[in-house]
Amino acid sequence: MLTKTHLYQEIHQQPQVLATLLKAELPVIKKISKAVKARDVSYAMIAARGTSDNAARYAQYLFGAANNLPVALATPSLYSIYKNPPRFENALVVGISQSGKSPDIVSVIAEGKRQGALTVAITNFPDSDLAKAADFTIELHAGLEQSVAATKTYTTELAAIALLSAVAAGDDTMLATLAQVPEQVTRILSLSSEIARAAERYRYMRACVVIGRGYNYATAFELALKIKELNYVMAEPYSSADFMHGPVALIEEAFPAIIIAPTGLMLPEIKNFVGDLKRRGAEIIAISDDAEMLSLARTPFKIPVTTPEWVSPLTSIIPGQLFAMHLAKVRDYDVDKPRGLLKVTETR
Amino acid sequence: MLTKTHLYQEIHQQPQVLATLLKAELPVIKKISKAVKARDVSYAMIAARGTSDNAARYAQYLFGAANNLPVALATPSLYSIYKNPPRFENALVVGISQSGKSPDIVSVIAEGKRQGALTVAITNFPDSDLAKAADFTIELHAGLEQSVAATKTYTTELAAIALLSAVAAGDDTMLATLAQVPEQVTRILSLSSEIARAAERYRYMRACVVIGRGYNYATAFELALKIKELNYVMAEPYSSADFMHGPVALIEEAFPAIIIAPTGLMLPEIKNFVGDLKRRGAEIIAISDDAEMLSLARTPFKIPVTTPEWVSPLTSIIPGQLFAMHLAKVRDYDVDKPRGLLKVTETR
Numbered sequence: 001m002l003t004k005t006h007l008y009q010e011i012h013q014q015p016q017v018l019a020t021l022l023k024a025e026l027p028v029i030k031k032i033s034k035a036v037k038a039r040d041v042s043y044a045m046i047a048a049r050g051t052s053d054n055a056a057r058y059a060q061y062l063f064g065a066a067n068n069l070p071v072a073l074a075t076p077s078l079y080s081i082y083k084n085p086p087r088f089e090n091a092l093v094v095g096i097s098q099s100g101k102s103p104d105i106v107s108v109i110a111e112g113k114r115q116g117a118l119t120v121a122i123t124n125f126p127d128s129d130l131a132k133a134a135d136f137t138i139e140l141h142a143g144l145e146q147s148v149a150a151t152k153t154y155t156t157e158l159a160a161i162a163l164l165s166a167v168a169a170g171d172d173t174m175l176a177t178l179a180q181v182p183e184q185v186t187r188i189l190s191l192s193s194e195i196a197r198a199a200e201r202y203r204y205m206r207a208c209v210v211i212g213r214g215y216n217y218a219t220a221f222e223l224a225l226k227i228k229e230l231n232y233v234m235a236e237p238y239s240s241a242d243f244m245h246g247p248v249a250l251i252e253e254a255f256p257a258i259i260i261a262p263t264g265l266m267l268p269e270i271k272n273f274v275g276d277l278k279r280r281g282a283e284i285i286a287i288s289d290d291a292e293m294l295s296l297a298r299t300p301f302k303i304p305v306t307t308p309e310w311v312s313p314l315t316s317i318i319p320g321q322l323f324a325m326h327l328a329k330v331r332d333y334d335v336d337k338p339r340g341l342l343k344v345t346e347t348r
Numbered sequence: 349m350l351t352k353t354h355l356y357q358e359i360h361q362q363p364q365v366l367a368t369l370l371k372a373e374l375p376v377i378k379k380i381s382k383a384v385k386a387r388d389v390s391y392a393m394i395a396a397r398g399t400s401d402n403a404a405r406y407a408q409y410l411f412g413a414a415n416n417l418p419v420a421l422a423t424p425s426l427y428s429i430y431k432n433p434p435r436f437e438n439a440l441v442v443g444i445s446q447s448g449k450s451p452d453i454v455s456v457i458a459e460g461k462r463q464g465a466l467t468v469a470i471t472n473f474p475d476s477d478l479a480k481a482a483d484f485t486i487e488l489h490a491g492l493e494q495s496v497a498a499t500k501t502y503t504t505e506l507a508a509i510a511l512l513s514a515v516a517a518g519d520d521t522m523l524a525t526l527a528q529v530p531e532q533v534t535r536i537l538s539l540s541s542e543i544a545r546a547a548e549r550y551r552y553m554r555a556c557v558v559i560g561r562g563y564n565y566a567t568a569f570e571l572a573l574k575i576k577e578l579n580y581v582m583a584e585p586y587s588s589a590d591f592m593h594g595p596v597a598l599i600e601e602a603f604p605a606i607i608i609a610p611t612g613l614m615l616p617e618i619k620n621f622v623g624d625l626k627r628r629g630a631e632i633i634a635i636s637d638d639a640e641m642l643s644l645a646r647t648p649f650k651i652p653v654t655t656p657e658w659v660s661p662l663t664s665i666i667p668g669q670l671f672a673m674h675l676a677k678v679r680d681y682d683v684d685k686p687r688g689l690l691k692v693t694e695t696r
Contacts (some may be wrong), residue, residue, distance in 0.1 A: 206555075244695055
């Protein structure tokens, strides 16, 4: 029974674990913010893989817009294979990993520390190698995640990033907005049965694209990864802008495009883009709180809350998680143990 | 006739245009290198889309390893849509665009200049908006590129990056290595008829993954883009490490995996990875100069030259370009005008 699976339960634990993180980690995040300000930090370098790398993509936009801090995503093989790491002058070096175990991610943090940069680990395991290598650790408080497909560790990673950004910006409105997220996630989880019905239609979908831009570029990547992991469907994530630079050639009659489009500055851009896709014959699946956007979709998933755009990745991934799970159920796949995957992947 | 197409001709012009760029742009690149050293540059921020973004991925590794310079890839919507750009203290800001026209890329360079950062344009059009916005312009000298799928502008972009890296490193061995590339590309182009024969087998391929890591992460992205643009096949690029963090679940019996694996520090890692893929039933298409690697492949494309790994992206993409072109020919597609694409894509 689906409700007995780890994946179902972990998806539904998100309101509670998010609330725990937001409360428990505020003190250490204040310390990190103070340490960042005490140094001449001019950019952040983030090392992560898989789901955690998608959380890092969120940080690229949020740290950029709310903290004016440019973010580079690390290329771990420069450290682990080529052993020729770049200089970390003025960098805040962040490693994100659920398990805290992947040697390549640990190697980036260790090099940051060796060079004297400020280092932060974001992990579910505060006694992991990653946490031990870093100056500061933000603990996810997600509880044990047993499903191979990460859900609650993804949203808690986003919350850790958002809390750090809000505290560093000294922005009480951001903090108040974040505090509402757990309750909003609860409301979005009520979509589950509607999404289960809609998933039937995609039983034989072989490929799709997932489109998000700006803050929700991360959401597109994370939803595509969930669909791949749980359904073995070629789901390719794109920003709407990158998609126009070549990959749009893929679109043919009935090709499914999942669009992440919450209210915000990016929405008009995404609507134009969807108009173009529809003229090319694509079938649109939309995750949005905007009525006009939803009216453009063959399959609309209406997010029942409207949030400021910067925090929307925390809420707009939830219908996606439910869709990826229900689609796997429709296909009679094991949602907790996708073929060929282990929970902890250690790469060099 | 294929030989009369722009794509065929432009692929075969690469030795000549590469030689032109390497000679003609040395003076300006020396000036840029001097300007970088005169400032306290602690990282590079590169803005690009599509094929040019793949060239930027190469810079991430080469600037990191040869110049110890961390590289961030810009998120153009922070500038163009959110209008909330990050600070550019100590950044070298680089825009790469064949046409030099895309407003979002121009907006990043313009913001860099406004903030007083050192700015460089890499473009085929020295009188473009991008070039006008930048302090320095590296001209590609690729001649007019008329095929929608970029080939000679990609390799000249790589050469511009490599030349800048070599000059900044003050490394004469690197310069001598680069000087050999045009002749090496000529030798690799002789694979064309062999690759044409091999392409028949993939007439009905619907999806594939393209794997490269380290320096050739860029090659994997660029080859996947060429396959998508020219063949409308879902071709998804991955680093072998990222692939293990989830997407490996996609692999089933006979699933095609194209592996970019020239000689170098990354090769043992890639060989292990290919062993894993084969145990899962994947069909391997390998682009390599290494006999053992080629022996693991169902379809081996033997690169007839062995180069230092850092320069190998300039040579290892060539069999990929030929494969994407011949596959489109096998499928009776128009190789110069893929459906739904324009040569110049202007995104906000």
